[in-house]
Amino acid sequence: MAQASATTETVLLRNPHSVLAALSARPRDVLELRLPPQRPSGTWQTVTAQARAAGVPLRTDLRGQSPREQREQRHGAASAVVRTLPGVPLDALWRAGREESPRLWLALDCLQDPHNVGAIFRTAAFFGVRGIVLTRDRSAPMSGTVYDVASGGVEAVPFSMVTNLAQALQAAKEAGLWLLGSSERAERDVRRIPRDRPWLLIIGNEEHGLRRLTLDLCDEVCGISGRGAVRSLNASVAAGLLIAALSGEM
Secondary structure: OOOOOOOOOEEEEOOHHHHHHHHHHOHHHEEEEEOOOOOOOOHHHHHHHHHHHHOOOEEOOOOOOOHHHHHHHHOOOOEEEEEOOOOOOHHHHHHOOOOOOOOEEEEEOOOOOHHHHHHHHHHHHHHOOOOEEEEOOOOOOOOHHHHHHHOOHHHHOOEEEEOOHHHHHHHHHHOOOEEEEEOOOOOOEHHHOOOOOOEEEEEOEOOOEOOHHHHHHOOEEEEOOOOOOOOOOOHHHHHHHHHHHHOOOO
């Protein structure tokens, strides 16, 4: 379960499931629930009830919001202001669930689409991935879009933000993890990768894939064997298939 964060940065969440996850994991970090003039519907009713129980301020006026936020709230959209999570130290990431299955961690090498990052967090949470390493530079920030697309995944999967991925990968090796790169040009299919090792699976940039230094640090490189005319997959879809395979679900 995520811990309450000390950060002062916030995100505006519009997915009720991401708000529910934050309320469950760290209710004190949910700073405000913004409700439309009419009664909220669907899952937002559950969000509202839990927010009230947690003492979260409920707001229906539009003052101090951007024009877009005012339009959304006026036309029935609810949202919540939530503190961002600061992440955890790398050494804590490697210790997370070390003896549990699957012994699988992820590293994202400069992914730039927040929808991909959010989708990977959601898949990681579904399959029980132990943690995710993200790069600070040339990468999508941990925005409200990431939290919303993850639909609670950011609250469930520990993550570390690093400025130097190569150093983080070396630290993973020193902690006993094996580095598994992913590439559409890899000759070895992921289903041939042994599952008796703790793997750090590395997902590359949407356009350029893994950087050369990242590839040089990998113990193995794998891909997904396709049969159709299209030879590549979206980064988050590929990540999902690789995670499923390494988790023993394919």
